[in-house]
Amino acid sequence: MDLEKTLLRKVGEAISKYDMIRPGDRVAVGLSGGKDSVTLLEALVLLQKRAPIDFTVCAFTIEQGKFLRPIAPFKEYLEKKGVEWVYYHDNPSFQLLEDQPDHGCDMCSRYRRRAVYEVARGMRANVIAFGHTADDFCESFLRNALFNGRISSLPPITYSSHKDFRIIRPLVFVTEDITTAYASHLTAPVIPCGCSQKTGTVRRSLRDYFTEMEKDHPRIKESMLSAMGNIELHRLLDTRYQDPEKTIAKPVTEELFPMLT
Numbered sequence: 001m002d003l004e005k006t007l008l009r010k011v012g013e014a015i016s017k018y019d020m021i022r023p024g025d026r027v028a029v030g031l032s033g034g035k036d037s038v039t040l041l042e043a044l045v046l047l048q049k050r051a052p053i054d055f056t057v058c059a060f061t062i063e064q065g066k067f068l069r070p071i072a073p074f075k076e077y078l079e080k081k082g083v084e085w086v087y088y089h090d091n092p093s094f095q096l097l098e099d100q101p102d103h104g105c106d107m108c109s110r111y112r113r114r115a116v117y118e119v120a121r122g123m124r125a126n127v128i129a130f131g132h133t134a135d136d137f138c139e140s141f142l143r144n145a146l147f148n149g150r151i152s153s154l155p156p157i158t159y160s161s162h163k164d165f166r167i168i169r170p171l172v173f174v175t176e177d178i179t180t181a182y183a184s185h186l187t188a189p190v191i192p193c194g195c196s197q198k199t200g201t202v203r204r205s206l207r208d209y210f211t212e213m214e215k216d217h218p219r220i221k222e223s224m225l226s227a228m229g230n231i232e233l234h235r236l237l238d239t240r241y242q243d244p245e246k247t248i249a250k251p252v253t254e255e256l257f258p259m260l261t
């Protein structure tokens with residue numbers, strides 16, 4: 001399938017560019033119930049069979065009380081694939097839901113992170129893979145610039161604070177039109193999280209913005225991803241990186257209207 005080739009090429013490119021997976025790694029994939037993490041798991045299982053390096057893949061799901069349907073159907077799906085899966089009911093997250101039903105994403109993800117490390121340790125994994133896509137990288141970039149006053153996005157590869165785990169996001173170059181199409185060909189259950197249905201959020205506004213812009217400019221996400229890997233630090237406002245001696249001024253029209261010159 002061409003779609004599968006495209007997916008594997010993009011995931012392979014990310015793994016090799018950022019040295020995400022190394023010989024002997026045990027990679028635990030965080031299955032969130034959605035199309036992206038299922039696609040990631042499929043891609044890693046396929047690459048594991050074809051890649052020249054030796055690594056193993058397992059999966060886990062953290063239950064925080066937010067799924068709209070029971071997640072149990074994953075069990076059968078993953079058993080058929082021969083992938084070890086841990087379904088972890090996180091009691092502290094349920095307590096949080098009861099005590100503070102309106103808790104925000106910060107609190108929720110802090111609870112999830114603790115549970116993720118606990119589960120990954122139990123599975124003897126040294127690498128944790130998350131299904132954040134190119135869309136998530138672009139949204140995170142815009143959200144940080146527009147609301148947090150920072151030029152920043154998600155790291156494609158990083159480490160947990162005690163360096164116990166390498167954390168990787170191999171779908172960095174994979175857009176959600178690919179994961180949506182690919183997941184629709186799988187027999188995997190896709191179980192939405194209640195939060196994904198929320199309206200009136202910044203995330204929803206940014207998604208709508210991209211959808212609108214992409215009608216006329218279908219490659220803007222690709223361009224944003226390239227921009228994140230092509231930073232002209234000395235042309236931004238952070239004094240830590242300024243070196244006026246080395247910055248050559250361009251004609252004013254080119255500075256202000258690069259698309260027109």
Ligand code: SF4
Pocket residue numbers: 066103104105106108109193195196
């Ligand atoms: S979107 Fe929902 S599940 Fe995700 S971090 Fe926020 S509160 Fe938690």
